[in-house]
Amino acid sequence: MSGIEKVGVIGGGLMGSGITEVAARAGLDVIVIEISDDAAKAAAERVEGSLRKAESRGKIESAEVTAVLERIRFETDLETLADRDLVVEAASEHEETKLELFRNLGRILTKDDAILASNTSSIPIVKLGAVSGRAHHVMGVHFFNPAPVMQLVELIPSLTTSSETLDRMRSWVTTDLGKKPIDATDRAGFVVNSLLVPYLLSAIRMYEAGYASAEDIDRGMVLGCGHPMGPLALSDLIGLDTIKAIGKSMYDEFKEPLYSPPPLLDRMVDAGLLGKKSGQGFYGYEGR
Numbered sequence: 001m002s003g004i005e006k007v008g009v010i011g012g013g014l015m016g017s018g019i020t021e022v023a024a025r026a027g028l029d030v031i032v033i034e035i036s037d038d039a040a041k042a043a044a045e046r047v048e049g050s051l052r053k054a055e056s057r058g059k060i061e062s063a064e065v066t067a068v069l070e071r072i073r074f075e076t077d078l079e080t081l082a083d084r085d086l087v088v089e090a091a092s093e094h095e096e097t098k099l100e101l102f103r104n105l106g107r108i109l110t111k112d113d114a115i116l117a118s119n120t121s122s123i124p125i126v127k128l129g130a131v132s133g134r135a136h137h138v139m140g141v142h143f144f145n146p147a148p149v150m151q152l153v154e155l156i157p158s159l160t161t162s163s164e165t166l167d168r169m170r171s172w173v174t175t176d177l178g179k180k181p182i183d184a185t186d187r188a189g190f191v192v193n194s195l196l197v198p199y200l201l202s203a204i205r206m207y208e209a210g211y212a213s214a215e216d217i218d219r220g221m222v223l224g225c226g227h228p229m230g231p232l233a234l235s236d237l238i239g240l241d242t243i244k245a246i247g248k249s250m251y252d253e254f255k256e257p258l259y260s261p262p263p264l265l266d267r268m269v270d271a272g273l274l275g276k277k278s279g280q281g282f283y284g285y286e287g288r
């Protein structure tokens with residue numbers, strides 16, 4: 001038994017809203033923290049939109065959608081998380097932002113055994129634990145996009161995470177949420193992004209060098225390798241700013257050129273072409 005009933009989620013972006021939906025559908029009480037009322041409203045719309053999509057596909061009953069939404073509150077004040085059993089941080093991939101959050105959350109949480117988890121894909125968990133003042137209760141739980149659909153969660157204890165914390169999170173992920181975990185060590189990229197990000201960056205380099213059109217690169221991997229979507233469409237889905245940030249963290253840690261973001265990725269991020277979430281990336285998404 002995880003003993004987790006009250007959950008906080010920091011950030012209602014792509015990953016935060018997905019994790020919120022998963023937790024609330026598991027019957028948990030969830031508070032989502034956003035940086036402004038407008039961002040909180042957008043997060044609420046994202047969660048409801050995904051639930052309505054699930055409803056239209058017959059994955060969830062209409063009455064259950066209402067019940068799930070009633071279990072979620074959107075707030076802008078971190079202090080509202082004081083009584084949480086677990087907080088999952090899903091803010092953007094900026095180390096300073098996350099360190100500041102963990103510093104504050106370590107002070108705010110009142111329960112002695114409350115767990116502070118990060119959905120980071122590349123920032124060292126041990127650093128987040130160190131600044132929180134409760135390192136035994138800090139670990140990584142890395143979900144995959146779209147979180148309501150993807151089965152996998154990576155569990156990442158750091159050098160200072162207690163075995164009780166890891167056991168409780170394993171139980172939360174498997175028994176409470178019905179997801180499937182794998183264990184990873186606290187190295188930038190963990191298991192999946194260490195393999196996936198160099199592949200996505202290679203596809204961007206290939207497109208940048210004019211090997212083939214975006215459509216043909218993607219069709220190649222869908223039709224030739226049976227992937228559900230090609231690497232450029234997947235990059236748009238994940239968010240080009242997120243891929244750049246993960247690649248940069250992995251490059252900083254390992255100094256391997258294959259992790260280094262190519263110039264085209266930098267330029268697209270500078271231009272605000274972030275993929276699906278901004279309406280334009282390698283493909284256009286306006287009105288979709």
Ligand code: 3HC
Pocket residue numbers: 050051053054057059121143144145146148149150193196228229234238242
């Ligand atoms: N709740 C439950 N089920 C939902 C749902 C929701 N909110 N939204 C959609 N679904 C279901 C649909 O009903 C459908 O189920 P069905 O096949 O039984 O009918 C299924 O999920 C797929 O939904 P769609 O039909 O809308 O979409 P597609 O069939 O086009 O698939 C996709 C979309 C699931 C995104 C698929 O293309 C895919 O798997 N792509 C790869 C995604 C991937 O690789 N993600 C990992 C990214 S890496 C990452 O996140 C790590 C980070 O750190 C970068």
